[in-house]
Amino acid sequence: MAANTAIQKNLTKTTTRQHLDSAVVRFAGDSGDGMQITGGQFTLATALSGKNLATFPDFPAEIRAPAGTTFGVSSFQINFGTKTIKTSGDEFDVLVAMNPAALRVEIKDLKIGGIVIVDIGAFSKRNLRKAGFETDPLESTFLGRYRVIKLDISQLTLDAVADLGLSKKEALRCKNFWTLGYVFWMFGQKRQTTQDWLHSKFATREDIANANIAALNAGHALAETSEVLDGFQGYAIAKAHNIEPGLYRTVTGGEALSWGLAAGARLADLKMVFCSYPITPASPILHALSNMSEHNVVTFQAEDEIAAACAAIGASYGGSLGVTSSSGPGVALKGEAIGLAISTELPLVIVNTQRAGPSTGLPTKTEQSDLFQSVFGRNGDAPLVVIAARSPADCFDAAIECVRIATKYMTPVILLSDGYIGNAAEPWKIPDFDDLDAFPVTFRTDPEGFHPFARDPQTLARTWAVPGTPGLEHRIGGIEKHYDSGHISYDPDNHQKMTDTRANKILGVANDIPEQTVESGPNHGKLAVLGWGSTFGPISRAVSNLQARGVEVSHIHLRHIWPLPRNLGGLLGGFDRLMIPEMNTGQLLTLIRSEYLIDAQGLNKVSGQPFKIHELEEAIEARLEDVK
Amino acid sequence: MNSIMPPTKLTAKDFATDQEVRWCPGCGDYAILKAVQKTLTDIEATPENTVFVSGIGCAARFPYYMETYGFHTIHGRAPAFATGVKLANPDLDVWVVSGDGDALSIGGNHLLHLLRRNVDLQFLLFNNEIYGLTKGQYSPTSRAGTRSPSTPKGSIETPLSATQFALGAGARFVARGIDSQQKQLPGLLKRAHAHQGTSFVEIFQNCIVYNDGVFDDFTAKSVAADRQIYVEHGQPLLFGADNNKGLRMNGDTLAFEVITIGEGGGCLEDVHVHDETNRNLATMLAQMSEPGLPVATGILYCNPAPSYEQGLAGLMETAQSSGDINSLLRHGHTWTVD
Numbered sequence: 001m002a003a004n005t006a007i008q009k010n011l012t013k014t015t016t017r018q019h020l021d022s023a024v025v026r027f028a029g030d031s032g033d034g035m036q037i038t039g040g041q042f043t044l045a046t047a048l049s050g051k052n053l054a055t056f057p058d059f060p061a062e063i064r065a066p067a068g069t070t071f072g073v074s075s076f077q078i079n080f081g082t083k084t085i086k087t088s089g090d091e092f093d094v095l096v097a098m099n100p101a102a103l104r105v106e107i108k109d110l111k112i113g114g115i116v117i118v119d120i121g122a123f124s125k126r127n128l129r130k131a132g133f134e135t136d137p138l139e140s141t142f143l144g145r146y147r148v149i150k151l152d153i154s155q156l157t158l159d160a161v162a163d164l165g166l167s168k169k170e171a172l173r174c175k176n177f178w179t180l181g182y183v184f185w186m187f188g189q190k191r192q193t194t195q196d197w198l199h200s201k202f203a204t205r206e207d208i209a210n211a212n213i214a215a216l217n218a219g220h221a222l223a224e225t226s227e228v229l230d231g232f233q234g235y236a237i238a239k240a241h242n243i244e245p246g247l248y249r250t251v252t253g254g255e256a257l258s259w260g261l262a263a264g265a266r267l268a269d270l271k272m273v274f275c276s277y278p279i280t281p282a283s284p285i286l287h288a289l290s291n292m293s294e295h296n297v298v299t300f301q302a303e304d305e306i307a308a309a310c311a312a313i314g315a316s317y318g319g320s321l322g323v324t325s326s327s328g329p330g331v332a333l334k335g336e337a338i339g340l341a342i343s344t345e346l347p348l349v350i351v352n353t354q355r356a357g358p359s360t361g362l363p364t365k366t367e368q369s370d371l372f373q374s375v376f377g378r379n380g381d382a383p384l385v386v387i388a389a390r391s392p393a394d395c396f397d398a399a400i401e402c403v404r405i406a407t408k409y410m411t412p413v414i415l416l417s418d419g420y421i422g423n424a425a426e427p428w429k430i431p432d433f434d435d436l437d438a439f440p441v442t443f444r445t446d447p448e449g450f451h452p453f454a455r456d457p458q459t460l461a462r463t464w465a466v467p468g469t470p471g472l473e474h475r476i477g478g479i480e481k482h483y484d485s486g487h488i489s490y491d492p493d494n495h496q497k498m499t500d501t502r503a504n505k506i507l508g509v510a511n512d513i514p515e516q517t518v519e520s521g522p523n524h525g526k527l528a529v530l531g532w533g534s535t536f537g538p539i540s541r542a543v544s545n546l547q548a549r550g551v552e553v554s555h556i557h558l559r560h561i562w563p564l565p566r567n568l569g570g571l572l573g574g575f576d577r578l579m580i581p582e583m584n585t586g587q588l589l590t591l592i593r594s595e596y597l598i599d600a601q602g603l604n605k606v607s608g609q610p611f612k613i614h615e616l617e618e619a620i621e622a623r624l625e626d627v628k
Numbered sequence: 629m630n631s632i633m634p635p636t637k638l639t640a641k642d643f644a645t646d647q648e649v650r651w652c653p654g655c656g657d658y659a660i661l662k663a664v665q666k667t668l669t670d671i672e673a674t675p676e677n678t679v680f681v682s683g684i685g686c687a688a689r690f691p692y693y694m695e696t697y698g699f700h701t702i703h704g705r706a707p708a709f710a711t712g713v714k715l716a717n718p719d720l721d722v723w724v725v726s727g728d729g730d731a732l733s734i735g736g737n738h739l740l741h742l743l744r745r746n747v748d749l750q751f752l753l754f755n756n757e758i759y760g761l762t763k764g765q766y767s768p769t770s771r772a773g774t775r776s777p778s779t780p781k782g783s784i785e786t787p788l789s790a791t792q793f794a795l796g797a798g799a800r801f802v803a804r805g806i807d808s809q810q811k812q813l814p815g816l817l818k819r820a821h822a823h824q825g826t827s828f829v830e831i832f833q834n835c836i837v838y839n840d841g842v843f844d845d846f847t848a849k850s851v852a853a854d855r856q857i858y859v860e861h862g863q864p865l866l867f868g869a870d871n872n873k874g875l876r877m878n879g880d881t882l883a884f885e886v887i888t889i890g891e892g893g894g895c896l897e898d899v900h901v902h903d904e905t906n907r908n909l910a911t912m913l914a915q916m917s918e919p920g921l922p923v924a925t926g927i928l929y930c931n932p933a934p935s936y937e938q939g940l941a942g943l944m945e946t947a948q949s950s951g952d953i954n955s956l957l958r959h960g961h962t963w964t965v966d
Contacts, residue, residue: 044961047961047963048961048963050963050965193961243965244965245964245965245966246964246965247958247962247963247964248962248963248964248965249957249958249960249961249962249963250961259953259956259957262953262956263953263957266953271716273712273715273716275712275715292951292956293943293944294951295951295953295956296951298715298940298944300711300712300715302708302741303708303737303738303740303741304737306705306708306738307705307707307708307711307737307738307741308708310701310702310705310708310709310712310738311708311709311711311712311715312712313701313709313712314681314699314701314708314709314710314711314712314713314715314716315712315713315715315716316712316716317699317709317712317713317716318679318712318713318714318715318716318717318720319716319717320715320716320717322712322716336702337702337705339702340701340702344699430957430958430962431957432954433952433953433954433957434954466717467676467677467679467697467713467717467720468676468677468717468719468720469676470674470675470676471676472676473675473676473695473696473697474697474698475645475680475691475692475694475697475698475699475700476698476699476700477691477692477698477699477700477701478700478701478702479700487647488647488692
């Protein structure tokens with residue numbers, strides 16, 4: 001190694017890197033090629049170098065799909081730059097294709113003139129056939145519009161680790177780090193964080209750590225010393241300068257949501273009992289919280305989705321904050337139990353990391369199609385609060401808000417995330433927990449005048465009396481309760497009163513949430529684009545791009561799906577046209593049309609992929625053409 | 629908390645609520661309610677620390693009649709709710725009341741996992757071999773041939789044995805009682821309460837409206853002594869009106885056979901002695917139902933193992949409730965922007 005290093009130093013080019021404002025890189029390979037780890041390490045190095053970024057992990061449902069197939073392609077996309085980054089990017093500047101299938105699937109979104117790095121070692125006849133190539137695309141005009149870097153990464157990796165005593169299989173597993181080293185050089189990124197990570201990840205297998213580091217260094221060295229492409233001397237992206245000062249980290253939506261729940265429980269001064277059943281793409285939350293017992297978090301992997309919801313409700317009944325988490329199919333199973341929590345008026349947070357449906361649908365692909373399920377999906381008149389997070393980091397604040405409302409109003413609250421923001425990462429300015437407003441829960445202890453459905457006249461929340469409290473012994477259940485005693489009641493007028501009370505309690509939450517503001521643009525005018533959840537990034541960028549070109553358009557983004565903000569109807573009424581982009585077939589659209597009798601129009605996409613900025617720009621412009 | 633002191637000794641009446649009991653007149657549930665209230669008195673339970681959790685069905689109304697905390701939940705899921713209550717507060721004394729449909733049909737999965745986890749609570753299964761609240765359909769414990777509104781020509785299904793199910797699921801305490809046996813029932817419930825872990829108690833309960841007399845073949849006064857055996861740890865498995873019948877292990881068939889002491893060479897030494905810690909023995913006792921063998925009641929199995937709560941306490945031991953959220957948010961890679 002020492003000798004090689006010396007040679008490299010001699011050969012180091014005097015580079016004049018090309019400066020870019022931002023760049024999009026997509027790593028694509030087999031689901032066993034380690035593309036998610038590669039992307040994660042590239043993200044970390046990028047973040048620590050002080051750039052803005054957004055990522056998009058995009059992987060198949062199969063853990064190890066048959067090798068070389070197009071449906072087994074696993075990809076990781078990162079958009080990073082000096083400017084503010086709002087999405088993972090429409091098109092890539094650089095595509096890494098570890099095999100023909102990855103090239104086949106991903107090439108369509110490579111910019112014309114963009115760079116594609118291919119591992120020709122994986123371009124066997126068999127792999128070409130599996131990817132549907134009749135002829136070798138590297139030998140045809142297939143890649144004519146792009147700049148192609150052909151490398152036998154497999155062989156180069158084997159060479160790099162040849163002396164380290166690994167089996168061929170183990171050695172080939174280092175391919176992704178060889179590639180990462182290569183791409184690190186292209187963008188002038190440092191390798192140190194990855195080297196540190198490998199040492200800690202393979203603390204007990206030093207040989208593996210060393211081999212991966214050798215591969216990483218070899219990839220980097222080859223890029224540095226060889227003529228990558230005619231005249232190409234690498235890219236340089238300056239540090240972001242518009243970032244607010246402070247302490248930062250990267251977070252995925254799953255992490256931020258887990259930490260937000262723990263922070264919320266602490267602010268409420270409650271133990272959290274988190275009950276879940278594994279399901280894609282919600283499981284990262286279960287994993288994160290399972291390692292947080294020192295933060296007064298108990299996790300329970302239940303026998304099924306129903307038991308998870310029921311145990312969480314049981315825990316709330318017992319005086320903890322019960323939380324359950326799933327994705328759409330699992331939330332469907334929890335429906336009856338959520339109805340009981342509504343009827344018994346117990347706090348409960350239900351997290352739904354949405355995925356494409358119906359039924360099993362596309363488990364690893366994102367969608368926003370559980371809005372109806374959240375707002376309406378239960379038997380009986382069963383109102384609850386629905387809140388949607390807009391970005392990975394926003395999951396933290398949204399989770400705290402859910403805990404606040406659930407405990408203050410004694411109600412289930414559904415928190416909507418989705419597969420995109422759940423897995424995607426972005427930089428996050430870490431808040432100081434001590435700056436957050438606490439909302440400690442007070443349990444009822446006074447037997448004087450007690451009955452379990454005695455209400456706070458302001459919030460209409462019932463009193464929370466927990467087992468273990470002398471003198472407050474009581475029985476609750478799913479049968480209708482008498483308004484004045486909490487005893488079972490089959491009285492028709494009482495049922496009307498209780499149904500109205502439950503609805504009014506939830507509607508009253510609108511008085512306790514901020515008025516809706518306009519994200520950007522004037523608060524009245526020709527066209528407003530109304531979004532919710534993870535469409536925030538693309539809508540925000542599309543609208544600001546159009547505004548920069550002098551187009552008059554506003555962006556409004558909802559966090560509170562139910563109840564809706566109290567001023568929303570008036571605000572929307574100030575625009576001639578209202579466009580609602582959603583990754584479903586028009587669910588918020590239907591809600592808004594029915595609530596406000598506004599002739600809103602949808603823009604709907606259910607391809608399992610987030611909106612692209614240009615799709616939104618084109619649709620907004622077309623809508624404005626209509627107005628003329 | 630508050631300064632109200634419970635009276636030194638509560639009576640069964642103190643555990644009854646002011647709610648009108650709405651079971652059919654003559655229902656076996658009344659007797660069980662009485663036995664449970666007596667048990668709570670005997671064990672000097674504190675009402676505020678006692679929680680009754682139920683699902684759906686006639687039996688599930690039980691919590692409304694107990695002057696303790698109570699949670700009437702949804703069909704089949706009481707074990708999951710009860711587990712949640714214990715996760716929140718392991719110190720509470722939790723009783724789950726269920727029926728054969730609730731526990732073994734819609735809620736079979738939850739009961740299975742409750743027993744497997746060994747959550748420290750008492751699970752009472754009122755088995756009347758019928759769906760009562762929905763007006764008389766056959767249940768998973770109904771015998772083959774049971775005629776009901778949904779099986780007018782007789783059920784074609786094989787019934788499930790509740791106690792065999794419990795043993796198969798890994799229960800560490802399995803007992804069986806009969807609603808009408810007021811003498812034995814509180815004793816069984818007391819033992820169930822004393823056991824750490826899930827205590828599973830099946831109680832044969834007569835549904836006077838939809839399945840009246842279904843247990844008469846072994847509970848009717850005329851046959852009870854010869855058709856039932858009340859098992860006690862360390863005692864020979866004797867039964868019969870004259871207490872002269874015994875269960876002998878047949879080494880060839882690995883099954884019990886009935887012998888009569890002093891007849892055909894039958895002697896007391898041959899009678900098997902009950903060992904409640906022996907799971908194989910418990911399984912054999914649980915499956916005795918065919919004619920010729922008595923139905924076993926009493927504590928079939930009691931062999932404690934660490935409860936779920938004990939395991940959880942171990943996991944949480946290192947946990948400090950004041951873990952710093954700021955350090956949680958700052959662990960791993962961070963960077964400062966000036």
